[in-house]
Amino acid sequence: MAEDRDDRPEGARPRALVVDDEREVADAYALRLRELYDVETAYGGDAALEAIDEETFDVVLLDRHMPRTSGDDVLATLEESDFPGRVVMVTAIDPGFDVIDMPFDDYLCKPVDREDLRAAIDQQCEILGHEMMGEYFGIEAKRRVIVAELPESERADHEEYRTIERRAKERRRRAQRLLDDPAELLDSFDGIDRERN
Amino acid sequence: MTDDGTDVQAISLQELPSPVCHVAWDSEAERCGADEQAVVTTVNDSFESAFGPITAGTSVVETLRSVGIESEAIPSDVGEFVDSNERRLVQRSIGQAGDRATEPYLLRGISSDDRTGGYVVLTSLPARGPRPRPSSNVGLDDVASIISHDLRNPLDVAKARLRAGRELDEDEQFDHVARAHERMERIIDDVLTLADTASAATFDSASNAPAERTRAVEIDDTVHLGDVASAAWDTVETDEASLHTVADLPPAVADEDRLQRLFENLFRNAIEHGSTAPGSPTRRDAEEYGSTSPPVDSQHTVAEDGANSSRAATADADRPPAAENTTDGAGLSVTVGRLGGDPPVGFYVADDGRGIPADERERVFDPGVSSTDHGTGLGLAIVDRIAARHGWSLTVTGADDGGARFEIDGVEFATTS
Secondary structure, eight states: OOTTOOOOOTTOOOEEEEEOSSHHHHHHHHHHHTTTSEEEEESSHHHHHHHHHHSOOSEEEEOSOOSSSOHHHHHHHHHHTTOSSEEEEEESSOOOGGGGGOOOSEEEESSOOHHHHHHHHHHHHHHHHHHHHHHHHHHHHHHHHHHHHSOHHHHHTOHHHHHHHHHHHHHHHHHHHHOSOHHHHHHHHHTSOOSOO | OOTTOOOGGGSOGGGOSSOEEEEEEOHHHHHTTSOOOEEEEEEOHHHHHHHOOOOTTOBHHHHHHHTTBOGGGSOSOHHHHHHTTOEEEEEEEESOTTSOEEEEEEEEEEEOTTSSEEEEEEEEOOOSSSSOOGGGOOOHHHHHHHHHHHHHHHHHHHHHHHHHHHHHTOHHHHHHHHHHHHHHHHHHHHHHHHHHHSOHHIIIIIIOOOGGGOOOOBOOOEEOHHHHHHHHHHHSOOTTOEEEEETTOOOEEOOHHHHHHHHHHHHHHHHHHHSSOTTOHHHHHHHHHOOOSSSOOOEEEEEBTTBOOTTSOSSOTTSOOOOOOOSSSTTOEEEEEEESSSSOOEEEEEESSSOOOGGGTTTTTSTTOOSSSSSOSOHHHHHHHHHHHHTOEEEEEEOTTSSEEEEEEOOOBSSOO
């Protein structure tokens, strides 16, 4: 999974992956979204997992019924690997009781209006943005405590510290990219005095 | 009875294995000013054994109705039906209310030499293949499910591309719309064909659709299988696949239009499912919207008495050349050949592609079953229905060289060679 590899700049747009084994369908969805998001397409379940393994995606639009590796299979794999993104099922399959145990974040039945599609993605981006911001705060609080207490010379050689440092930057970037107004949250976080008085 | 079935008088009625009733024109009715009607004068033991006793003098229409033949399939003019030696497939209702089923029969009229009467023969047709297919019946729920699922994708594509075409003023967007419309058209055609070939019992009991939507297939056409197969091949995106047709197939009694649909669906199945690895992008294109490769360069060869023409590869008619590559249809060889000796009992359509795993063969004729998401899953269900409506038995096996082989037997051939 491409965790912590999202080094795109703060101003980059949210990134979506459209997964559908029908090339025409995947391309049509990408067409609808390309004005607002960075969009990639995967024409099958295996291709989707490969793409997600190599790059960071904020939202995955996932068709269910695909040959070989189905959307349900992809969803299960993402769940197992703790995928740091949101998954929206976009499918022609009418949902049944089986959806209760499926770990998706939203479910859209085709055909989907462009506005509904964009609204659903925006909503997931907002949610993910808050998740990322929350994770950032948790990681950053640790980092700041360590910075306040331990000298640079010790921190530089500490592998776990370098990991949370990298992860904090990634979470902050993603949160800023996904939230409409992240500044207020960041200012509020920064305004709290965590050092010993 | 001879091959053409018109000399029933040459042998005793009782010697005939099929249920037969001798009919005559009711002169009494004519004298009373009523329309002349055909009445039953006698029936053979086989008839009584199958349907019970019949009172002499009962009209043929009433007799057929009383034994369960669907009303809409009974000839309105029995005299004309008998005089012209017509034949048609009919369905006979069996069982009690709430547990009704139908079984197919071939209803044949055979005129007498002196045209004063004739015979009506009811021949029970073979069961539907060697295995039961309880799920092969398709009701409105199934059709609605198939339509709702399969139409959504092209509808989605059309909506997105139409909007993009308008907003971006890009003509190429409308090409996508056109392809989506073609896909929807094909799905609708498939569903209509499936509904058209579904049995009366299926519609009456499973869907409550109007009875007049079902009808027996008229099977008084004599068709050349090779010609129909060739015509069907021309309508399918076959890319570089080749068709090999054995030339000595005798003419068969079949509904030409439906037979062509049968061939089209078998060919399409071979091209789409037999030739490429699943999930490859090129395969998607071929299945979904027709190939994106250069113009179709399909080959059609006719093997004369088993020998292929110069355009064909080197294999004989029963053993087409093996596929040499795995791109869309390229290298795939599809063969239409005869089943049995002389006379044949049917025909087969075989390919040298990937074949169908043995454990999946039971389900391939079920509506909605497709190895891909974008196939309608109706093609082989349609083949199954068309075969059933002709009274043919349809089975799928493995071809000698690993591909799929669909065998259609119980075919009535017009002449023998």
